[in-house]
Amino acid sequence: MIDTAYRATLSQLTAGLSPASLMQHYMDWALHMATSPGKQGQLGALAVQNWTDFSRYLLRCGLKHDHSPCAEPDAHDRRFRDAGWQKQPFNAYQQAFLLTQKWWEAATTGVRGVSSADEKAVNFTARQILDAMSPANFIATNPEIMKKTWDAKGGNLIEGARNFQEDFQRALMKEKAPIPEAYRVGETVAVTPGKVVYRNHLIELIQYDPATDMVQPEPVLIVPAWIMKYYILDLSPENSMVKYLTDQGFTVFMISWRNPGAEDADLGMTEYRQMGPMAALDEVQRITGAARVHAVGYCLGGTLLSIAAASMARQGDDRLASMTLLAAQMDFSEAGELTLFINESEVSFLEDMMWKNGYLDAAQMAGAFQLLRSNDLIWSRLQHEYLLGERPESSDLMAWNADTTRMPYRMHSEYLRHLFLDNDFSTGRFEVEGHRLTPREIRTPIFAVGTETDHVAPWKSAYKTGELTRAEVTFVLTNGGHNAGVVSEPGHPHRHYRMGRAYANHHFIPAGDWAEAADHYEGSWWLAWVDWLKAHQTGEQIKPPAMGKAICDAPGTYVMMR
Structure with missing residues (x-):
């Protein structure tokens, strides 16, 4: 108990990252680096080369006859896009930083004897430290901030100080940022008409009003992730997936998860499966x-649905006509940078952190996702809100993203251990009701969607659905990220996707080969999905079924819990 309390307190200072876990990664790299004189020599030579290239660059710039850079930022790096970075002395700051970044990339990779997991973790940590030291983060070394400060006579810094004070005060008081008036749940977002027709301790089940005179004979049940509020799929009317489905003649039901508190600490994966998709399916x-x-x-909801589907198949329960998985994973062996620090040390540390409150706080969870895209979600925010004094324009997606939820102690622990850490489901070791399950049980037709820049569920990990199951799998790879790629309504500008079967001639197609061979389409994948859903319906259209007994109007009460 003393150790748990101590580690719970320590976690507040480390943002939930286990110091022991980080030290394990570092020591593996450092000890092997210390016994690799050849690698050290290569790094010394690279340092000399970088310094020589940088000196020549400064000389060329001084002579004003050639500004060819000696290092280029990554294609996705937006920090140095302002034209001011091409002028002295800011170009020198930029090039020095990029060359330093290049050196550390070489230093943290390719060290003989270092495990792949430790190498990736050390490389990731080095990038986080370097990102914090970027010249883009400081007034005197960022030309965009310098110009704004000059033009605004320092007004941007005053406004930035106000923004910082507001955010710091909220952090101290552990208050959530207010939801913008323009995006109130039940008023401007989550407004598709419907009723809550069932409620238990974990879910409210929403049945949406029919929008057509005739509907498809088989209804659609949506299982969102409990890590987020359900209305990511029912944002504004123009980009609501729910509204689009009802307009296309589907009877739609949606699970709205309860936002758990300390009293829910002992709810685990079993309760989430039984009281979530299984209870909803019955209703x-x-x-x-x-x-x-x-x-x-969707996301974790897709993982839970996959486990439920495998369990149903094991029992001969064939009530699922099809299954659609949106940015969801069954296999976590290649789940991206989110898994870099998931080991026994880190999981036990997180368990101790959750011990005090009985849940993982939303702010702690958000911090992990922000680290995966620190340039965009941490440092870019610092620059714009605190140094440029510019709050971002609100949108329905941003308002939803700020409407966070919590994760119960036991469920989150089981999820991390059995899925992220041990990968039990994909390897046939995940137990449900005394039976070990595997995705191979699933034969229900599957429509799986991955997104190109997903930092939570990388598309190649989502693509493994085709390899793990014995189902007919149609895979879609759409542009965008974990959320924006899914919220991809018809008419959304600059949308495109690839689509094709994961199997050809009874052989699984590797992800890279599939991406090259898949058909390309412009526009929203929603249209192709609706065609697929209709093709897998049984029977002719019918009159809309009667609504269930209403408990209250949609969006219900659980979604309002903060």
């Missing part, structure tokens, strides 16, 4: 009388 069938249902799972 959907009771209300509609449909023999089969089309299930949709």
